[in-house]
Amino acid sequence: MRRFMGALLLAWLWSLTAAAQDILLTAATDSPGVRTFVHALEQQRRADQVRFLPVAELPAPGRMNPATRLILLDTAALDWRLAETAGPPALALRISRVQANQRLGRLPPPYLSMLWSDPPPARQLRLIRYLLPQARRIGVLYSEHSRFLLDELNQSARLLGLRINAQAWPDPRDNRPLQALLQDSDVVLGLDDPNLYNPRTVKNLLLSSYARQMPLIGPTAGFVKAGGLASTFSDQQDWLRVLDRLLDQAPAKWPRTHYPEHFGVVGNPQVARALGLEPIDPVAATKVLAEGEPTP
Structure with missing residues (x-):
């Protein structure tokens, strides 16, 4: 035995x-x-x-x-x-x-x-719908490296009743494309494109958005801490x-x-207050977005 x-x-x-x-x-x-x-x-x-x-x-x-x-x-x-x-x-x-x-x-x-x-573009768009239900024109800056995301963004936006206002920004030192985008948008959705969203451009992007009382969503949690309104993220x-x-x-x-199934929402309370928006409840926002996630 x-x-x-x-x-x-x-x-x-x-x-x-x-x-x-x-x-x-x-x-x-x-x-x-x-x-x-x-x-x-x-x-x-x-x-x-x-x-x-x-x-x-x-x-x-x-x-x-x-x-x-x-x-x-x-x-x-x-x-x-x-x-x-x-x-x-x-x-x-x-x-x-x-x-x-x-x-x-x-x-x-x-x-x-x-x-x-x-973060997934569709998830970011649903965050915009949740936080800014009146927004319809979604401004998106892109470079030659992020242009390939536009088809996916347009398709996801149509399903939500939104319109993508895409603007090429080949040279971030030239402020005219950014100003043209802000003039014809309700909110800006930032793509995680380091050619456009980086330490050299962050001040101009945020100050230009603030000057027009324009919310900026994304592109990352770090950018939200710097002065963006909100973003989804996975820790x-x-x-x-x-x-x-x-x-x-x-x-x-x-x-x-x-993309990870698990995620959260980060918001910047000071920015929300400066834009005259309701305080962002990250837990409530995450719950609503999770309920709308596509099933595998």
Whole structure:
């Protein structure tokens, strides 16, 4: 009986070891934010081996164990994985659609699963409908790198009874396209396009919007803190929930592209007050938007 129980225990321990995954996260550098994320994933996946290595210390993708679960945390890691077709499949985080489109085009290669960092355009539009029900003309600035998002925006806007007023802004030093957009819009929806929304343009964008009492939605939670009105966003815990679910699946089942199902709403109370708007209740807004999310 003891031998039988011992054999069962050994078999159980072997099955746990065999099921454990080697999860490797990589980025250009081991920053405090990266370290926090890796530690949180370690706590969540205690049965697995979770480790971090900077891109510079990795071999070529084709020389890695194909069973490794790769998690790419920045564009440097993405560029490293794109260097070869051979190698383990990878989940790419903290990369926006504009950044990816410059490297991949519209569709990523089959060994990549892109988990977008920017909020879904349709979700942002529904946030506008919730916060600003009278707004119909949605101003959108775009560059040559974000032009590809316009078809999707127009389609989503039509379903909500909204109209996209798109304006190219090839040179952010030229203020005329921005002023033309503000003149013919009810609200501005910012795209996560670093060519347009960056530390050099933020002051001009916000001051120009304020001068016309124009709300600015998005493009990121950070921009809202700088002076935007509101945005949807997914935090570290939201992403950890997505990873936990995907890491339990075979890589062949990973989606080619994916927005996190879990998200929140961030608002800027001072901006809402300055625009004469009702205070934003992030919890209530999140609940309403979640009820309108498309079902899988």
